[in-house]
């Protein structure tokens with residue numbers, strides 16, 4: 080456990096895939112600590128958390144899950160059982176959590192969706208399998224306390240941070256931003272379009288980045304990597320990055336309709352393994368859909384297939 084400025088403590092937990100770690104944070108408060116995020120629900124999650132929290136002065140008042148991705152929500156139930164603290168999760172995020180991790184139809188929905196976007200049969204099953212690899216390590220808390228942007232959690236303001244996940248939440252207080260995966264040092268957070276999600280996640284993300292610039296926090300701690308000493312500056316870099324990627328996406332389109340799968344090759348390269356291709360297709364789609372809304376591309380739908388041309 081590391082001690083950061085303002086009495087915030089950081090716990091770093093292992094991940095089997097890149098970036099190899101995820102951070103959880105302990106925020107000091109009048110009414111116990113607020114634990115933000117929980118890591119994967121690996122078989123030894125409870126023992127690991129017991130060891131991390133051993134010797135911590137004071138109790139855990141609540142556990143806040145920033146978003147439903149496996150590395151953040153995975154051990155929520157374990158830590159809830161260990162500490163007896165209630166789990167707090169965003170209303171929209173919890174709905175999407177249940178949809179992704181408890182709906183047996185989800186794999187079929189993904190298969191149809193990859194087909195619609197031009198992924199060949201032999202690749203579809205590989206991409207869908209990738210998504211279920213983490214399933215055994217997701218033990219979210221059923222019936223969490225639901226919160227919405229603008230609510231307060233032990234003196235922290237809950238701030239919406241859509242893009243990486245529609246319902247992702249941050250916490251803000253006195254210039255300190257607990258940024259989840261909204262802003263990361265060096266890595267550009269993935270912003271993908273997935274089935275049953277908001278239709279323009281990149282548009283949501285760019286708006287949320289502008290709001291982050293306006294918030295002008297003095298420091299941000301994130302789900303991965305080191306604290307950011309210039310959160311607004313990092314948000315500006317990410318806006319510029321996506322503007323470049325939008326231009327590259329437009330340049331990959333022509334008169335012949337191309338699927339998101341096809342466009343993911345010039346954008347992300349031909350030599351991707353399944354886990355990366357899966358994100359590449361979703362990320363290509365979020366850029367294509369933003370372009371359509373900005374008048375930089377056209378979408379064509381026929382016979383259950385979606386393709387794009389230059390505007």
Ligand SMILES: [Zn+2]
Pocket residue numbers: 101148150151260302303
């Ligand atoms: Zn993450």
